[in-house]
Amino acid sequence: MQLPGSLYIKNRFSQIGEYEFRLESRFREELLLAGQATPPAPLPPASAHPMLDFPLLVQHLNALLRNYLHLEGAAGLTIGLAHSLIERVCKNRDGYLAAALLRVEQSAYTARHALFCAILAIRMGEALEFPTGDIRHLVAASLTMNVGSVGLHDEMNHRRGTPTTMQWQQIKIHPLTSAAILREAGVVDERWHNGVLLHHEKRNGLGYPFGLRDDEIPMHAHLLHVLDIVCARLMPRGYRNRVPAPTALAALYTSKNEPIDITLAAHLIRVLGLYPPGSFVELKNGEVALVVHVGANAAAPHVSLACSDPLQLVDTASGEYRIARAVNFPVDDKTVALYEKCW
Numbered sequence: 010m011q012l013p014g015s016l017y018i019k020n021r022f023s024q025i026g027e028y029e030f031r032l033e034s035r036f037r038e039e040l041l042l043a044g045q046a047t048p049p050a051p052l053p054p055a056s057a058h059p060m061l062d063f064p065l066l067v068q069h070l071n072a073l074l075r076n077y078l079h080l081e082g083a084a085g086l087t088i089g090l091a092h093s094l095i096e097r098v099c100k101n102r103d104g105y106l107a108a109a110l111l112r113v114e115q116s117a118y119t120a121r122h123a124l125f126c127a128i129l130a131i132r133m134g135e136a137l138e139f140p141t142g143d144i145r146h147l148v149a150a151s152l153t154m155n156v157g158s159v160g161l162h163d164e165m166n167h168r169r170g171t172p173t174t175m176q177w178q179q180i181k182i183h184p185l186t187s188a189a190i191l192r193e194a195g196v197v198d199e200r201w202h203n204g205v206l207l208h209h210e211k212r213n214g215l216g217y218p219f220g221l222r223d224d225e226i227p228m229h230a231h232l233l234h235v236l237d238i239v240c241a242r243l244m245p246r247g248y249r250n251r252v253p254a255p256t257a258l259a260a261l262y263t264s265k266n267e268p269i270d271i272t273l274a275a276h277l278i279r280v281l282g283l284y285p286p287g288s289f290v291e292l293k294n295g296e297v298a299l300v301v302h303v304g305a306n307a308a309a310p311h312v313s314l315a316c317s318d319p320l321q322l323v324d325t326a327s328g329e330y331r332i333a334r335a336v337n338f339p340v341d342d343k344t345v346a347l348y349e350k351c352w
Contacts, residue, residue, distance in 0.1 A: 010027050010028060010219060011024070012024040012030065013218055013219065017178055017182070018182055018185070018218070020033065020035075020036070021033055021036040021182065021185075021186075022036070022182075022185055022189060028199065028202060028203060028206065029192065029202075030185055030188060030189050030192070030206075031189055031192055031193075032186075032189045032190070032193060037078070037193070040078055040157075040186075040190070041078055041079070043160065044075060044076060044077075044078055044079055045075050045076050045079065046076060046079040047072060047075075047076060048072070048076060048080060049068075049069045049070075049071075049072035049073045049076070049086070050068065050069055050072065051069075052066075052069055052089070052090065052093055053065035053066065053069070055093060055096060055097055058104075058349055058352070059097075059101055059104035059105045059107065059108040059352055060104075060107075060108050060111065060112065060345055060346075060348070060349045060352070061349075062097065062105075062108070063105065063108035063109060063112045063124070064112050064114065066090075066094070066124055067112075067117050067120045067121050067124055068117070068120075069090065070090065070120040070123060070124055070152060071117040071119070071120035071159075073086055073087065073090070074119065074120060074123070074152075074153070074155075074156050074159045075159055075160075077153075077156050077190055077194060078190060078193060078194070080194075083194040084191070084194045084195050084196045087149050087152055087153055088145065088149055090152060091127070091145050091146075091148040091149045091152060092145060094124075094127055094128070094131065094148060095131050095144065095145065095148060098128055098131045098132070099131070099135075101352055102132060103286040103301065103302050103303060103352060104286070104351075104352030105128050106128060106129075106132070106281070106285055106286045106287060107285075107286040107287030107300075107301070107348075107351070107352060108287065109121075109124065109125040109128055109244075109287065110243065110244075110251075110285060110286070110287030110288055111287045111340055111345055111348065112345065113244075113245055113340060115166065115167070115247050117163065118162060118163050118166035118244075118246075118247075119155050119158075119159045119162040119163050119166075120159075121244065122155070122162070122240055122241065122244060123151060123152050123153070123154065123155060124152070125240045125243075125244060126151040126152075126154070126233070126236045126237060126240045127148045127151035127152050129151075129236050129239070129240065129277075129280070129281075130144070130147045130148050130150075130151045130232075130233070130236060131144060131148060132280045132281075133232060133236070133273075133276060133277060133280060134147055134148075136276045136279065136280055137232075137276060143200065143229070146198050146200045146201045146204070147200070147204060147229055147232070147233065149198075149201050150200070150201050150204030150205050150208070150229075150233055151204075151233060151236065153187060153191060153201075153205055154184070154187060154204070154205045154208050154233065154237065155183060155187060156187045156190050156191070156205075157182075157183045157184075157185075157186025157187035157188075157189070157190050158179060158180070158183035158186065158187070161176060161179050161180070161183070166246050166247050167246075167247035167248065168247075168248070169248040169249075181217045181218060182218060184205060184206050184207065184208060184209050184217070184218055185206065185218050187205050187206075188202050188205045188206040191205060200229060203227055203229070203230055204227075204229050204230050204233045205233075206230075207219070207221065207226055207227065207230035207234075208230055208233040208234050208237055209234065209237075210225075210226045210230065210231075210234065211234070211267050211268075212226060212231070212267070212268045212269075212270075213267060213268060215267075216234075228270075231270060231273070232270075232273055235261065235269055235270070235273050235274070235277065236277075238261075239257055239258070239261070239277065239281075242256075242257035242260070243257055243285070243288075250337045251337065253288075253334075253335035253336075253337075254281065254282075254283060254284055254285050254288050254335055255283045255284070255335055256335075258274075258277070258278055258281065258283060261274040261277070262274060278307050279307060280303070281303065282300070282303040282304065282307045282308075282310050283307050283308045284300045284308075284310050284332060284335060285300060285303070286300050286301060286302060286303065286310070286352075287299075287300065288300050288335060289315065289335070289336050289337065289338035290312060290325075290332045290333070290334065290335055290336060291332070291333045291334050291335075291336050292312075292325070292329065292330050292331065292332060292333060293329055293330070293331045293332070293333050294329040294330070296314055296315070297314075297315040297336060297338055298312035298313060298314050298315055298323070298325075298330075299312060299313045299314075299315055299338075299348060299351065300312050301313050301322060301351045301352070304324070304325070304326065306326060308332070309324070309325045309326040309331075309332070310325060311323070311324055311325070312325055312330070312332075313348070313351050315338060320347070320348075320350055320351060322351075
């Protein structure tokens, strides 16, 4: 695999091995000047409720990503976060998915997106029966895939429209930038590296930075690409609401421009359901409900009637509680506090 021949790229990276790229000194200094030197706060205690825990994890990850080149032991901190996140999610699977969808503050978008991807990576790793070590490194890749473009992705969260020429150049190289930063931080695991480096490659050859096709893309990198797409659609942006989950998931099957591994898509729908925990639906009887747990039928989750106190959990498999459609529903801190009881 050769470093793309663009002068913009060659002024910023050098190639050491087939998959090993390093920052050129001037580009490294540029990134250091753009970053900070403030270490992240300690990980919050694992006993916290998902609704309280998620924003604290976002805060921790945001500080880690923004300081990666400045920190000694950044790779170890990432593995520590990955290990802790796996433990937390395995204790409350639906709760952490719901927290990612309900805690929709617009700050630190890059970290929120990465954390959502990591939570889904854990669930998908379980569904695909990955070994524990593979899940941990897939989660680490999810957390760091955009470490080379944190500020840009946060900025784009609030900006509707076509990126500028400079922004598009930065977007096209951010997998290389992120992988090279990981090398600087001492990451040696090639699964982690390749997941980050190749998470924007597409099976039709139209991805970047290398334009790989089909089986040239490792399965775990393609999985990370799929998670990246789905999480971006399910999370609201500063200028738009989230895409309804049935629409976002159906697009994995129907997109002619980007072929997706159908097995991965099927597993993802089984993990999330067509209506993921933390999303809202309108029932056949006209009531709005919050999805709480994925059901045996992907189209029939267990829901709580919105804003009912005490919360009433119902099955949507039949009768008046069947789902009519997905809806967007305003969520404030009071509503989040009420829904904490669901998990």
